[in-house]
Amino acid sequence: MEADDEDDAPPMLVAAGGTGDPAEAALNADLEGVKITKVPITIITGYLGSGKTTLLNYILTARHGKKIAVILNEFGNTTDIEKSLTVNQDHEAVSEWLDLANGCICCSVKDSGVNAIESLMERRGAFDYILLETTGLADPGNIAPLFWVDEGLGSTIYLDGVVALVDAKNVLKSLDEPVGEEKIESEHEHGHEHGGSLMSTAHLQISHADVVVLNKADLVTPEEMRKVESRVRSINSLAKIQTTDHSQVPQLEGLILDLHAYDNVTAESLDFANKGHSHLDPAIGTVTLNFPLLNESQLEKLDRWLRSVLWKSELPREELPSTWEIHRTKGRLPLSNGMLKMLQGVREIFEMIDAVDAYSQSPEGGTAGKIVFIGKNISTERVTAAFQRSLNACLAIDDR
Numbered sequence: 001m002e003a004d005d006e007d008d009a010p011p012m013l014v015a016a017g018g019t020g021d022p023a024e025a026a027l028n029a030d031l032e033g034v035k036i037t038k039v040p041i042t043i044i045t046g047y048l049g050s051g052k053t054t055l056l057n058y059i060l061t062a063r064h065g066k067k068i069a070v071i072l073n074e075f076g077n078t079t080d081i082e083k084s085l086t087v088n089q090d091h092e093a094v095s096e097w098l099d100l101a102n103g104c105i106c107c108s109v110k111d112s113g114v115n116a117i118e119s120l121m122e123r124r125g126a127f128d129y130i131l132l133e134t135t136g137l138a139d140p141g142n143i144a145p146l147f148w149v150d151e152g153l154g155s156t157i158y159l160d161g162v163v164a165l166v167d168a169k170n171v172l173k174s175l176d177e178p179v180g181e182e183k184i185e186s187e188h189e190h191g192h193e194h195g196g197s198l199m200s201t202a203h204l205q206i207s208h209a210d211v212v213v214l215n216k217a218d219l220v221t222p223e224e225m226r227k228v229e230s231r232v233r234s235i236n237s238l239a240k241i242q243t244t245d246h247s248q249v250p251q252l253e254g255l256i257l258d259l260h261a262y263d264n265v266t267a268e269s270l271d272f273a274n275k276g277h278s279h280l281d282p283a284i285g286t287v288t289l290n291f292p293l294l295n296e297s298q299l300e301k302l303d304r305w306l307r308s309v310l311w312k313s314e315l316p317r318e319e320l321p322s323t324w325e326i327h328r329t330k331g332r333l334p335l336s337n338g339m340l341k342m343l344q345g346v347r348e349i350f351e352m353i354d355a356v357d358a359y360s361q362s363p364e365g366g367t368a369g370k371i372v373f374i375g376k377n378i379s380t381e382r383v384t385a386a387f388q389r390s391l392n393a394c395l396a397i398d399d400r
């Protein structure tokens, strides 16, 4: 998968019919071979009643005139990207069913959810944005990979990011005392609750989010909101956090739309993770690992280390039982040859892509490289230290 090199271009699709936009015509005129500008897809997740529908209505109104597809994933699992779709443009809303080829998500090289959206765009013309609203109990870690499509497959859509709506009034209770289906029992923990580190759907939604919207601000005091924010920050130190009343975000760009959360990793976005190492949440946390400039062979070793950690849940050269699981990975990997790689991952999938900005712009010296993991049972000092030792040993860095 490679970064979308259209960087700041407005979201617009050049293939599949076109929308009559003059900018699109200009871009078309310059086409050499097949040049595709991709349509962003944002996954909007959040518990029942957290304000997702209110947010979607707000976006449709605020982006009046744009062609926005809203897909409802009612069942919240990977095999049922829900078929109901609404296309909104100039107050015209059209509903139809998404046609999932053979009803099976894994029967084609490209995911059939992606195929269904693409074939719809061929019939209706391109969308400006695609918003996928998940059910309240959805695990975004299952859904995001479906839309994080390898560049080589030539998809006309790209995953822009994951937004989690949080009901500020009720979220602490959901995190502390999940009931029924809200409880997540990991494969490591059947039958017992690991000393209070029980994970809930709210944990999963927050840990995978690139933006967390703390909604229903009108129903909590500023002090209560501070507690909610600290807890959310302790789970996911990388996400942008925005408080809202009735999902009215102050701006859409960078908070809901145009997130570029899967094709860019800025140094500033990783700095968040340095601002404290909180253990407020017993289940999920954020961990930062540092390392110096890497040479070619160390980059290969890092790749192998990541495969072990993310694919096999094994920490090389450490005796650590794998009660941990990684949900989101981001990193910046400066190389001794002056190049910079960016690391992106969700669950076991990861990729390293060439950064557009050069490393020379961020001369942090001996700890220039940084990997941030968000996941379960990783943020105790013992585990964090084991991760750092393991990484150092694999890269052959003296950590005394």
Ligand SMILES: Nc1nc2c(ncn2[C@@H]2O[C@H](COP(=O)(O)OP(=O)(O)OP(=O)(O)O)[C@@H](O)[C@H]2O)c(=O)[nH]1
Binding pocket: 046, 047, 048, 049, 050, 051, 052, 053, 054, 055, 135, 136, 165, 215, 216, 217, 218, 219, 244, 245, 246, 247
């Ligand atoms: N007081 C208050 N009510 C809100 C706020 N945001 C949404 N609501 C109300 O909360 C209820 C649920 O909001 P929705 O937007 O439907 O929430 P949802 O996440 O789409 O809920 P489901 O579709 O049931 O999963 C509605 O009655 C909204 O009007 C808010 O900030 N404050």
